[in-house]
Amino acid sequence: MTDTPKAYWIANVTVTDPDAYQDYQSIAPEAFRKYGARFLARGEAETLEGTNWQRRVIIEFxxxxxxxxxxxxxEYQTARKKRAGACNADIALIEGLI
Known part of the structure; x- marks a missing residue:
């Protein structure tokens, strides 16, 4: 039997329109709940190298x-449309090491 590795959704975000971004935040959690997401980290982060993002988020699946x-x-694509123009974002999925 092999273990299936967990997966991580990593988002780097800089909010440019806080009011519009709140619309995204009000409905995005529905998708995360539906797919069993667990938020491991969320908020301001210190950038040591690379692009200086306002917020970083790590979500485990x-x-x-x-x-x-x-x-x-x-559900998520509907929320994503709400954040269009409200932020700059870089989102990636990465497989865990088990």
Missing amino acids: DTMQQARNCYNST
């Missing part, structure tokens, strides 16, 4: 497919 399903879900 049981599998990479679960993370993909969350991102591609109707």
